Amino acid sequence: MLLLTVVYNSSVECIINEIKDIKKCFEHKRMILGIAESIIEDTHFIKFFCSDDNLSDSSIKAFNLNIANMLYKIVIMEFCKKEMNNFLTETYFFLRYDEIKQIKPKIQVALLGEGEISGPNMVYCINRKNNIIDKITKCIEENNEINISGFLTFRTKELKMDLECIVDKVVEEYMVEKEYNEFIKLLKYFVEIQESKVGEVNILIEKNGDYYLRDEEGNDLAGDMLMELPKVKFDSKENTEEIIISTMITSAPKKVIIHCAENCKNKELLQTISKVFVDRVYYCDECTECEKIKNGINIW
Ligand SMILES: [Zn+2]
Incomplete structure (x- = not known):
């Protein structure tokens, strides 16, 4: 046929x-x-x-x-x-x-x-x-x-x-x-021309995807800024991420350590950080804070 x-x-x-x-x-x-x-x-x-x-x-x-x-x-x-x-x-x-x-x-x-x-x-x-x-x-x-x-x-x-x-x-x-x-x-460019205000920034990511930003002594870096925001905005994860980026840019740390990166719900945020801070970025999943996160112990 x-x-x-x-x-x-x-x-x-x-x-x-x-x-x-x-x-x-x-x-x-x-x-x-x-x-x-x-x-x-x-x-x-x-x-x-x-x-x-x-x-x-x-x-x-x-x-x-x-x-x-x-x-x-x-x-x-x-x-x-x-x-x-x-x-x-x-x-x-x-x-x-x-x-x-x-x-x-x-x-x-x-x-x-x-x-x-x-x-x-x-x-x-x-x-x-x-x-x-x-x-x-x-x-x-x-x-x-x-x-x-x-x-x-x-x-x-x-x-x-x-x-x-x-x-x-x-x-x-x-x-x-x-x-x-x-x-x-x-x-x-901003990060490069700025003098570092902190030596080290630790980004700790909890199992539920929440972030904590701390300097090398464990002081909270983003907390003050987060408090300044009105309550409605405070809940939004996107805003937290914006604050993380802007805190990092203004403090221009010499070293950025991301703890428990696998918990991050927004891979783009980490990508942006590693693109901006390039060789200042380190990953960690074995320090005492990481162990606490993994075992579900409150790090706050
Ligand atoms: Zn760690």
């Missing part, structure tokens, strides 16, 4: 490798896919066949999905080649040339959805990609012949919005990262 005819011209030669991959993929599933190609002038016609006893709803679904993935890749390549530059320079005109250069490979990874799932942004991109693939699959189900050039001309417009949403997400993530790095640079 004829499953599908794909029509393309030599401008999308990469399709040959994709088709080989699809064939291999079906061989793994013990399903033989017959492929016949004919060429008329510049136009290639590829017909996909399958024997009737191989044919089930699930194998047709799998075939359509494979073809949809192939078309998706072609759409992405076209988009990256033709549309992406314009979209970036028009929408994100404030980005410098070297920034755009840094962002482009990130966009490509996000569009292909092949990066590791590192956070909500990647999940967002993968969801968008799946949306597009669903649309392409529907289109394949409704047609028994797909002309790639025609598909690109008529469907890319429809898919463009989804693709641009992915680009937006990547740029957004890049901007947040950039702002964060600039913030770190500024804090680092």
Whole structure:
């Protein structure tokens, strides 16, 4: 039975490798896919066949999905080649040339959805990609012949919005990262130009994630500041973290020791501290205070 005819011209030669991959993929599933190609002038016609006893709803679904993935890749390549530059320079005109250069490979990874799932942004991109693939699959189900050039001309417009949403997400993530790095640079600069007001700051983290800030003699450093805050704010962990950072920046300690780091509920805070204080940071999980924390003894 004829499953599908794909029509393309030599401008999308990469399709040959994709088709080989699809064939291999079906061989793994013990399903033989017959492929016949004919060429008329510049136009290639590829017909996909399958024997009737191989044919089930699930194998047709799998075939359509494979073809949809192939078309998706072609759409992405076209988009990256033709549309992406314009979209970036028009929408994100404030980005410098070297920034755009840094962002482009990130966009490509996000569009292909092949990066590791590192956070909500990647999940967002993968969801968008799946949306597009669903649309392409529907289109394949409704047609028994797909002309790639025609598909690109008529469907890319429809898919463009989804693709641009992915680009937006990547740029957004890049901007947040950039702002964060600039913030770190500024804090680092403050710490470096300041004279140390304390030799050592100990950050003790209790099992429930609460923090204590002490100097080398065990004096509480953040307590006074915490008391000055109105009661409502006092409860908020975010505020405590802000106070920790600002206390550390103003006291510019020569040495920062983080005790029981594994108890920390906000790894970003520790990351920020280690980025700002770099080689002044030490980790400890074996002093008497750490033992107290581990054994649930009150350190307050
Ligand atoms: Zn310790």
